[in-house]
Amino acid sequence: MDRKTQKLLEAFQAKAETLGFDAVRIAAADGIPEAGERLHQFLDKGYHGTMGWMAETADRRQSPAALWPEVRSVIMLAMNYGPDDAPENHPLAHLKNPGTGGISVYARHRDYHDVIKGRLKELASLLVSRAGGDVKVFVDTAPVMEKPLGQAAGLGWQGKHTNLVSRELGSWFFLGAIFTTLELPLSGAERDHCGSCRACLDACPTDAFPAPYQLDARRCISYLTIEHPGPIPAEFREAIGNRIYGCDDCLAACPWNKFAEAAREAKLIAREDLTNPALTDLLELDDADFRKLFSGSPIKRIGRNRFLRNVLIAAGNSGDTDLLDDVRIHLGDPDETVRSTAVWAFRKLAPADGYQAEKQKAIAQETEEVVRAEWLAGTS
Incomplete structure (x- = not known):
């Protein structure tokens, strides 16, 4: 890496930390060659349920270049939203009090789309002002395979529950992506550290995992309470318990969470009125x-x-x-x-x-x- 590129990345990293991001890594635009095939297998099995947009955008979703042919590098960023250690803020505290409703930890904060996208635009502007090129920013609002890209960039690995897991942040972090036409040095992919553990699979109340690393969204409480329209199938209602928006059971079960820290106040503050209302x-x-x-x-x-x-x-x-x-x-x-x-x-x-x-x-x-x-x- 030449000195100019090094200084660029150092400035970018410093700015990212100031904006509340906990990790910055870089993947090649062609760094997830297997993602398209896995996506089509998921769709062919009907695991996407009523999320028809996933099938409609599958061709553009399968690789960054399919979405934007000019992209050369993808900068992936992670922002921690981990809950603090107070017992009442534990992700599953609501299960002990059936008179309350359980809201997924991420949704106790301001909408992450709004929080992160503005900060990504600041970072993208810095990149263009220092090095030129074109950029596009994404926060779960376009057909982008954020989790495979996160693994390819080295932010973490896709665990058996299909979510990204980090050795530093556990399971509690948002992802953002900056696509750029610049050729940037790659961080290197992260390897799988799940081993023989199946805590996340065993924690699922509705058996939504047909096999490790596979998710049938039609059985997932997060899907059922957020994406599914109309009445929820009777077979899942008792298992849902008092989870009223999303489900954190598989995330909370991950042993890697012991290395995670609560989100810093400067980044995200959970609303107390959305914690077990x-x-x-x-x-x-x-x-x-x-x-x-x-x-x-x-x-x-x-x-x-x-x-x-x-x-x-x-x-x-x-x-x-x-x-x-x-x-x-x-x-x-x-x-x-x-x-x-x-x-x-x-x-x-x-x-x-x-x-x-x-x-x-x-x-x-x-x-x-x-x-x-x-x-x-x-x-x-």
């Missing part, structure tokens, strides 16, 4: 309340109806009959998915005679088949 409060949200509560949060993107569907499943699993009145209100919700999920939750919490009384009133006037089917799934 009470279900009774969430069940009262109308659309305006939902938008206000989740302003600036990634949760806002799924909308009130899908979120309330998740909260109703948590309520049904809570065993807390004090939530019965809050659930009953949603038996008349305008949205059929909310209404049908409320039927399921009501059936779980209500005494048999109370359920039958509500059923007789509702079934006579219900016109949506998905809701009628939920009522009819109950005892006769």
Whole structure:
């Protein structure tokens, strides 16, 4: 590496640290030759579920050059969002209190797309001002294979749960990518350090891993609570427990997390009100309340109806009959998915005679088949 390039990378690294990034590595644009084949295998098995955009963009997704032919190097950056050591902030603390809702650690912060993209643009501007060339920045908003690129760049390796794992950051970090036409020195790929460990696989509540390094999104709680439209299949509802947005079980189980540190305050601050919120409060949200509560949060993107569907499943699993009145209100919700999920939750919490009384009133006037089917799934 010549002195000019070295000084460029040193300046880039220093700026990245100032902006809150914890690691910077570089991969070749053609550094993930096997990713396209693996993607098509994933799609051929239908593991992407209703995420049709993955199939639609598969050809552009399979390599950086397929997305942007001029790219020569990919700078991959990691930003830690690890939770602190307080017991109430543990990723799975909600499991001990079924009256609360579990929100994935990453979603307790401001939407990472907004946080990281602006900072990547600052770094890209520095790169162009110092060395020229063209750049493009990406934060999970384009058909980019961030995790394979992260491994090719040396940020970490894709663990058996398919997420990227770092020896320094564990499982808790966001990824960002800067594509550039510059030829930059490569950092070298990271090797797999999972060994015989299968803690992440065994931790999955819904058996979403057909085999190590394979994920069937159709069984994944993160997919079911975020991406899946309509009612959640009945076979997964009890296993979801009180996870109302995403699922951190496989990430939290990774032994490499013992080397991770909590995110520095200068980068990301988790919202206390999104750490294990009470279900009774969430069940009262109308659309305006939902938008206000989740302003600036990634949760806002799924909308009130899908979120309330998740909260109703948590309520049904809570065993807390004090939530019965809050659930009953949603038996008349305008949205059929909310209404049908409320039927399921009501059936779980209500005494048999109370359920039958509500059923007789509702079934006579219900016109949506998905809701009628939920009522009819109950005892006769």
